[in-house]
Amino acid sequence: xxxxxxxxxxxxxxxxxxxxxxxxxxxxxxxxxxxxxxxxxxxxxxxxxxxxxxxxxxxxxxxxxxxxxxxxxxxxxxxxxxxxxxxxxxxxxxxxxxxxxxxxxxxxxxxxx
Amino acid sequence: xxxxxxxxxxxxxxxxxxxxxxxxxxxxxxxxxxxxxxxxxxxxxxxxxxxxxxxxxxxxxxxxxxxxxxxxxxxxxxxxxxxxxxxxxxxxxxxxxxxxxxxxxxxxxx
Numbered sequence: 001x002x003x004x005x006x007x008x009x010x011x012x013x014x015x016x017x018x019x020x021x022x023x024x025x026x027x028x029x030x031x032x033x034x035x036x037x038x039x040x041x042x043x044x045x046x047x048x049x050x051x052x053x054x055x056x057x058x059x060x061x062x063x064x065x066x067x068x069x070x071x072x073x074x075x076x077x078x079x080x081x082x083x084x085x086x087x088x089x090x091x092x093x094x095x096x097x098x099x100x101x102x103x104x105x106x107x108x109x110x111x112x113x
Numbered sequence: 114x115x116x117x118x119x120x121x122x123x124x125x126x127x128x129x130x131x132x133x134x135x136x137x138x139x140x141x142x143x144x145x146x147x148x149x150x151x152x153x154x155x156x157x158x159x160x161x162x163x164x165x166x167x168x169x170x171x172x173x174x175x176x177x178x179x180x181x182x183x184x185x186x187x188x189x190x191x192x193x194x195x196x197x198x199x200x201x202x203x204x205x206x207x208x209x210x211x212x213x214x215x216x217x218x219x220x221x222x223x
Contacts, residue, residue: 004155031209040121042201042215043156058210090155099144099163100209104155 003027006091006105014113019078021108023091031094032074033102034058034066036087043090049074050096081112117214119202124220131189133217135202138183142204145178146211147187150199159187159200189219197221 007022023032034046045058047066055066063085065077078085091105119135137145143164148156162169162176162185169176175188185204189196202214 040215043213045210048210092156094209096209099146099161100205100211101144101146101158101161102148102156102211104157106155107153 004091004093004103004105006089006108008108009106010109012111012113013081015080015082017081017112019081019110021076021089021091021110023074023076023105025072025091025093025103027093027095027103028071029093029095029103030071031096031100032068033092033094034064034074034076035090035092036060036085037090037107038087046076046089078110081110083112086110086112117202117204117212119200119214119217121215122218122220124222125192127192127194127221127223129192131187131192131196131219131221133187133189133200133202133219135185135187135214136183137185137202137204137212139204139206139212140183141206142183143207144205145176145185146201146203146205147174147176147185148201148203148213150201150216152198156201192219192221194221194223 033048035043049068089108092102094102116138125131146161147159173190177186199216203211205211
């Protein structure tokens with residue numbers, strides 16, 4: 001079974017709709033991240049959390065919110081989706097010890113019409 | 114803020130060596146990483162190097178770090194078609210938040 005899972009894997013929605021993307025991990029890591037990937041732009045950090053009660057904005061947090069319900073779960077919400085939020089979204093985890101290498105989920109492809 | 118730069122494309126012939134280069138600006142970088150992304154998948158860590166090291170070798174992969182010039186490279190020996198993917202360079206410093214480059218698309222042709 002995958003260590004980092006994301007649901008849904010694909011989603012098509014309309015402008016103005018509220019969308020939630022879920023991430024779960026079984027690695028026991030304390031740190032979790034949400035990124036978006038756009039062609040030619042690489043990965044950009046949206047939000048990150050170092051613990052259950054810790055939420056931090058990343059480079060491009062406007063239009064997004066997150067919730068860390070438990071150590072294993074980190075969800076990303078788009079309160080009112082807009083077309084330029086069409087992208088590939090990745091969740092990642094890392095451990096606070098060691099080299100802080102990140103483990104990524106398979107991604108969610110979101111299309112906002 | 115910190116910046117990580119890498120070329121967008123590299124094309125090599127099967128069996129040749131591939132060298133993907135990366136430069137970064139954060140002088141407090143502690144760890145530098147190489148990730149691989151295959152089509153339709155998330156990023157997967159290939160290798161990382163601690164900033165006090167010059168070189169790290171792992172089977173066909175060789176990482177070279179020139180800390181003075183803030184230059185990192187990934188060499189893949191005997192490149193195969195299965196190595197075709199996007200390769201991301203990343204660095205993390207005191208904040209432990211990695212900064213990623215835009216990725217280099219490696220195309221391996223027969």
